[in-house]
Amino acid sequence: MYKNMRGRPGAVLAAVSLAQFLVALDMSVVNVALPAIRSSLGFTPVGLSWVVHAYALTFGGFLLLGGRAGDLFGRRRLFVAGLVAFGAASLAGGLAQAPWQLVAARAAQGVAAAALAPAALAALTVAFPEGPARVRALGVWSGVNAAGGALGVLAGGLLTGYAGWRWVMLVNLPIVALTLALAAAVPADVRGARRDRLDMPGAVLATGGAGLLVLGVVRTERVGWSSGATLATLGAAAVLLAAFAAVELRSSSPLVRPGLLRSRWVAGANAFVFLAAAGQFAAFYFVSLYMQQVLGMGAAATGAAFLPFSFGTVAGVALATRIGAGRSPRASLVPGGLLATAGFAWFGLVDPAGGFVSDVLGPSLVASVGLGLCLGPVAAAATTGVAPREAGTASGVLNSSRQLGGCVGLAALATLAADRTGAAATPQALSAGYALALQVTAALFLLATAVAITVLPSRRRAVPAAPTDLPAPAGADIETETEGARS
Structure with missing residues (x-):
């Protein structure tokens, strides 16, 4: 019975990877288009920031609810509903004629993404059993996720420059259509017991x-x-x-079962993700500002400059897949965290007399490989031993940790950098502020690595963290736990 729930693994991987690409793309694709959006729709400077914040606010706020809803009502159902809602919101945003309409569309995108992202990761963990198969699948998922975030900046610049800002929203429609075509492969729904409720x-x-x-x-x-x-x-x-x-x-019938968070795998992975995201989101922001405001690079050139980071991340993901076969996720997380720490510490040496090769390209390649080594293994750790009927909840918790960590880290480090820069907006002052923020980013990755060493088990124990305090779906739990033990 449980094996039948896995659907067609290759098609499932394609569907969930495209969905994650869509979510990651829309975190960054509008950033370069903001000046054009302001001119077209008449945004105020304060109002313009809500084109970005509305998405982050609703995405971060609804993730736990989205994860649990998938477990209770069916992840395939929520996956499809999230895709349709995301496409509709993207169309509304592309056709917006007033500032409030675009902000509302971005908020709706965030709600849809909060349903879509946990359902996608949960579907992947059910389609691929723990072990080498899941490690390889998470490697692909992680690479696509990283590519979506990095290519969003480049795509935003190209679309705004050659097709108009509305296409940073409308570009989602063909991706949604293709993902919907693959959605039938998502595993049959694993739903909660009849007396479970939201x-x-x-x-x-x-x-x-x-x-x-x-x-x-x-x-x-x-x-x-x-x-x-x-x-x-x-x-x-x-x-x-x-x-x-x-x-x-x-x-x-809790939204997040407390026992789930007592798992060293789940707790350690989420602590790692929170710290790493706090540094990563901020680093992208400050490196982008350094290239434009200190090195004098244009928006399109800045977007293109992130491509080596994307390639390095993909290389790190591929390396993690090879390392992770038959090993604990910690085997990749520790060297990956240390490599990312070294790369971001190198970024922390930026100065006004620097150049692209020495101050951006070099550290990008080091930090990106380290980050790639972490992406798949941390998702594997966060779902290790989790019973399929809680896969959505675990995925929602992981995505919440990433989103909240990124928001908190970016805001805190932006304040720290501004305090170091002071009132003088000279290249020297700006560089000093960016360097300090990037040094703290390196410290955050070092702390995340310490969490991986001290909290995560050194060996994978394939014993599902199944809820013993909740009733199981009839006939599903025995097969589920047996499969987990076999893996």
């Missing part, structure tokens, strides 16, 4: 708490960390998240 109090508290946390962090760019608005928003987020934790401990 934990609505937990869903409201988690979505509200995560959303307020992202909102409070992204607004620090404009109002600062010590402002009353920031403190009130972050305080409210802390209250809601604390209430969420209390509700989950008492719920008979």
Whole structure:
């Protein structure tokens, strides 16, 4: 029975990889188009930032809900619904005639992505059993994910320059159509027991708490960390998240089962991802600014300059696939984390008299290979031993850690860099601020590596972290756990 749920693995991998490419692409594709969007639709400077923040806010806020909904109501159903909603939101954004329409479309994209991303990763973990097959599949998924984020900058520049800014939204439509054509291969739904229900109090508290946390962090760019608005928003987020934790401990059908987070695999992988994303998102931002504001490179050239990073990441993913066969994810995460630390520390040496080869290309190749070594193994670690009926939840938690880490890291390091730069916007002052932020990025990757060494087990134990406090779907649990043990 369980084997039949895996569908056609090759087609499943293609579908979920395309879906992840779509989600990653839209994190960055609009960035280069922002000046053109402002001129076309008449955005104010403050309002323009919400073209980016609206997506981040709803994506980060709804991920836990999206992951759990896939487990309860069927991941294939949620996968298809997320794709359709993403395509509709992209079309609405491409046709927007007023600022509020584009911001609303970006918010809708974020909600759709929050349903799509956990369902995609969960489908992959069910289609491929733990072991070498899953390692190889996660390697492909990770490479496509990295390519989507990096190519978004290049695609945004090319589309804006040659086709108009609306195509940074409309380009999603053919990708959605192709992914929908492959969606039939996604495994048959593994749904919760009949008496399982969606934990609505937990869903409201988690979505509200995560959303307020992202909102409070992204607004620090404009109002600062010590402002009353920031403190009130972050305080409210802390209250809601604390209430969420209390509700989950008492719920008979929790949004996130507390026992899942007690797994060293799940806890260690999510801590690693949070720290690494906090550094990675910030590093992309500051390296881009360094190339444009210090080295004087144009937007299109800056986008193209990220291609070596993409190639290095793919090389790292391929190397991780070879290393990971039959080994614990830690075997790739530790050397990958150390290599990324070295690369971002090299980035931290940028100065106004630097050049592209010495200050961008060299560290890009080192850091990208290290990052590629981490992408697939950390996803494998986060789903190791997780029963299929909780795969969506585990995927939602992992994506939430990545998104929240990226938002918090970027906002915090932007404040740190601005404080070092001061009022003088000279190349020397800007370089000093960027260098400090990139040095902290290296420290974050070093801390993530320490987490991998101290928290993650040195050997994979193929014992599913199956929920013993929840009823299992009839006939599914025995086969599921047997398969997990065999792998």
